[in-house]
Amino acid sequence: MDSRNTESDPSAFSICPKSASRRKFSDASVRGEYGLAIGEKLDFSTRKGTLFAVNLAQSESQISNGSQTYRLGPHFYAAIYGRISLIAEWVWYVFVSGYSALNTIGGPIERSGRLRYIDGCTDSLIIPPVLKGDPCLNVLYFPPGIQQTFHTHPSCRIGVVLSGKGTCHHHQSESPLIPGTHFMIPAHGLHRFSTGKNRLVVAAFHPDSDFGPEHDFHPMVNKTLVDGLSARHIPQIRTRVT
Secondary structure (H helix, E strand, O other): OEOOEOOOOOOOOEEEOOOOEEEEEEEOOEEEEEEEEEEEEEEOOOOOEEEEEEEOOOOOEEEEOOOOEEEEOOOOEEEEEEOOEEEEEEEEEEEEEOOOOOOEEEOOOOOOOOEEOOOOOEEEEEEOOOOOOOOEEEEEEEOOOOEOOOEOOOOOEEEEEEEEOEEEEEOOEEEEEOOOOEEEEOOOOOEEEEOOOOOEEEEEEEOOOOOOOEOOEOHHHHOOEEOOEEHHHOOOOOOOOO
16 A cells, blocks of 8 residues: 655646555645555544545445444445544545535436536536535546646645546646546646547545535525515624634
């Protein structure tokens, strides 16, 4: 098993083949570990946090949080909070120390994205942020024949290839992408993805977000009306954050 710490250098890309690995990361005030668990048990129970995971295997995997055990079916995904342990045949994961997600299991991964992205690609936000600014998990869909525009992100992106084939072009280099290839694109790292005759599906973890509910802006408060006026605009009745 490989165990390393990621860097903030925009050229410090990490792209790994389908092999067990466990690496540390720190970005956007978020710290944790990521990697690929293959036929093993991983223990994160020394501190509480959230495990984001996608099961790449054709069999079930198990995630325990100290009080309950969750079964993750083939091609299902999860975000589970607590003192985490993972029993996996083939699971990609990101563990975020100290972060408390809403326990979520979903799947299987759909064949197409729900949201338009760039250059003909689509995206689905499969684990949304609990609050604006929180981590989130996306699935990106690249049709055949895609040549993405070179771009950057303000924080790192940690991901894994779920299906298909493609190429990641980065820092005057390129890396082949096949199922199980997992990667970390550093903050501000210039990159793009491309495909040939095959489509490509990638899961991508974001350590932060500029989208999501806020205490004074969410559907429940927005659609609570007092004499026709939204509670969003009546600060004296809104619950104060303590």
